[in-house]
Amino acid sequence: MLNVYEYFKKMQDDNVILYFKGEITNNLLTSILQLVDDRLERKSEDVKVKKKVFSILLECLQNIYNYQQVNHPENEQLQAATLMVRRTDGAYFIVTGNYILKEKVDKLRDKIDKVNGLSADDLKAYYKDVLNKQTESETGGAGLGLIDMARKSGEKIDYSFDYITDEHCFYSLQVKVSS
Amino acid sequence: MENIIMEGTGRTPAIKLDAENGFVEISGRSIPENSISFYKPVFDWLDEYSNQAKPLTEVVFNLEYFNTSSSKCILDILRKLEQLPENGNPIAVKWYYEDGDEDMEESGNDFKSLINIDIELVVK
Numbered sequence: 001m002l003n004v005y006e007y008f009k010k011m012q013d014d015n016v017i018l019y020f021k022g023e024i025t026n027n028l029l030t031s032i033l034q035l036v037d038d039r040l041e042r043k044s045e046d047v048k049v050k051k052k053v054f055s056i057l058l059e060c061l062q063n064i065y066n067y068q069q070v071n072h073p074e075n076e077q078l079q080a081a082t083l084m085v086r087r088t089d090g091a092y093f094i095v096t097g098n099y100i101l102k103e104k105v106d107k108l109r110d111k112i113d114k115v116n117g118l119s120a121d122d123l124k125a126y127y128k129d130v131l132n133k134q135t136e137s138e139t140g141g142a143g144l145g146l147i148d149m150a151r152k153s154g155e156k157i158d159y160s161f162d163y164i165t166d167e168h169c170f171y172s173l174q175v176k177v178s179s
Numbered sequence: 180m181e182n183i184i185m186e187g188t189g190r191t192p193a194i195k196l197d198a199e200n201g202f203v204e205i206s207g208r209s210i211p212e213n214s215i216s217f218y219k220p221v222f223d224w225l226d227e228y229s230n231q232a233k234p235l236t237e238v239v240f241n242l243e244y245f246n247t248s249s250s251k252c253i254l255d256i257l258r259k260l261e262q263l264p265e266n267g268n269p270i271a272v273k274w275y276y277e278d279g280d281e282d283m284e285e286s287g288n289d290f291k292s293l294i295n296i297d298i299e300l301v302v303k
Contacts, residue, residue, distance in 0.1 A: 026212055030189045033210075047279035051244070055282065058210055058246055065212065128289055131250060144247035152282055 018085040023076065024065050033058060036085060045179065052152045052177045053092045059145045060096045060173065071101055078168065091179055097172045105161055105169055112157055115150045123151050149175050180227050183220060191217055192242065196224045201233030206241035209249040218252040225259040232268040241275040242283065257294045264296060272298045
């Protein structure tokens with residue numbers, strides 16, 4: 001049989017408090033958020049921290065969901081994604097991974113690099129500017145997700161792209177919330 | 180015109196649009212995957228209300244969480260409300276946030292700086 005302890009031990013060592021792999025659906029989104037909400041509540045986490053973790057997680061999951069609906073609506077395998085929440089002594093980490101089309105990589109990288117290069121004040125101004133322009137991004141969302149996450153995190157967004165096939169990439173994202 | 184009362188769910192806010200008393204309230208969680216279709220009835224109601232607004236319209240935002248796609252809709256709602264005082268019908272807008280929730284407070288300030296009506300920030 002599968003070595004369950006090995007999986008468990010690895011997650012324990014990496015301070016993983018929540019792990020999920022599978023297709024992100026709308027109902028699942030509500031359940032995951034409920035679960036995280038309960039856990040943070042039980043830890044009597046600070047309102048500020050709790051809300052940041054929740055909001056960032058929400059934005060990450062909705063980004064993945066929206067992306068998948070548009071880019072691989074029929075492909076179950078490509079809709080599989082992963083989500084982790086890690087808690088260390090001084091911070092929470094929201095970690096996600098999902099497949100994206102290779103052709104989207106450059107644009108996405110530029111977006112994150114831009115956001116990572118801005119100061120808190122510039123991020124605020126950029127957020128308001130995008131909000132004010134009223135344009136819809138290609139996935140139907142407001143295009144504000146990454147900016148909002150960066151603002152709430154106050155830290156640089158970590159990311160990487162693993163090249164899987166000629167067509168697809170695995171996109172990993174980590175957002176930190178200091179506690 | 181008709182009032183609109185909608186119960187809140189895990190993903191959508193409770194909505195109260197009361198034309199007789201000039202009262203608008205949006206409270207709870209606003210995290211629907213399709214915010215524009217969710218808020219469409221609110222936009223339509225506000226368009227109709229603007230033609231028969233009460234002498235004072237009281238507006239309350241009391242949100243626990245909202246996603247970025249809802250933020251566009253909230254701004255659109257405020258833009259529609261902005262027209263009321265321009266037509267001589269004053270409004271009073273309150274933005275509630277939980278004590279310590281600095282992001283929700285900041286959001287209230289963001290909206291305040293984007294529109295021409297005053298928003299009173301209130302700690303719960």
